Amino acid sequence: MKTLHGVQNWVGGLLLASAAGFTVASGVLSSTFDWPDILREPAPVVLASFHAGGPSLVWTWFAVAWTYALVGVPMSMMSAALGRGTDPVLRTAGAIGAASALLSLIGFLRWVFVVPALAGSWAAGDTAARPAIEAAWTARHQFGGALLGEHLGQVLAIVWSATVSVVVLRSGALPHWIGWSGLAASALYLLNQGDVLATAVPGVPVWEPAGLIGGTAWGLWVAAVGVVLIARRHSASTGSIRVAR
Known part of the structure; x- marks a missing residue:
């Protein structure tokens, strides 16, 4: 039991840290x-x-990338935190969650390792060279950003949050409110895929607020799961002390 409570504390803390850091x-x-x-x-x-x-913006992107990537660790540990370490559904969901964090990390880090060179070349280039640089930027932006980070990563x-929510229910x-709110946040976040x-496909229906509302709801749900896991751990510890008395 102590091992389970320790895992819940770690997973809850990492969920909170990643949500707060990324925010x-x-x-x-x-x-x-x-x-x-x-x-x-x-x-x-x-x-x-x-x-x-300048360099400060590059470092900001570096911080954004790694604070988000941190969530991949508790995602992969959720089956253990829920006391269902052998559950194949949760274990698969954990792998999917870790993969999503990795893909998003790659998408974010292009702003650190790829975009600075393109932006520098564009700023220093003449009007004849700029169209080629802009085309290179667009190709990398669609691949690293839209495909890897915004589509596959999200x-x-x-999939991870919806699966965890269903298992909780x-x-x-x-x-149960964690399960229902997780499904709601997942559905809202999915609407951002229209944007x-x-x-890549003109004419796809787009709901402009989906990214802000869905992303915020999903992040708040992640933080709420973290709080609940920590609270359960401390409640269990308090209960054990009362029994000992």
Whole structure:
């Protein structure tokens, strides 16, 4: 039992740390780089803005990438935290969740290792060279951003949260409100795929608030799971003390 409580404490703490860290880092990014709205701007606008941001913007992206990637660890440990370490569904979901964090990490880190060189070349290039640089940026943006991070990364994260929510509802491993709210947050977050697909397939229906509302709801749900896991651990510890008395 002590082992289970220890795992719940670690997983809950990591969920909270990743949610809080990403919220702070992405908040800084939003205020300094107009993220995520700038992702849909034309290449010249993005490259000029990124180059103007300098090294501090690169480090902000570095922080955003790794604070989000941290969530992959508790995702992979959720089966153990729920006391269902041999559950094949949760173990599979854990692998899917870890994969989603890795794909999102790759998508975020392109801003650290790929975009600076393109933005620098664009800023230093003449009008004849810029169209080729803009085409290179667009190709990498669609592959690393839209495909890996925004599509595969988000969809796999949604699969993880929806699976955990269903298991919670069926098993009672956590309060049922965690399961229902997880399904609701997952559904809202999935609506953001319209915006992602529209970057490649014109005419796909897009609900503009889906990214903000869905992403925020999903992040709050992750933090709520963390709080519940820690609270259960401490409640169990308090209960043990009372029994001993």
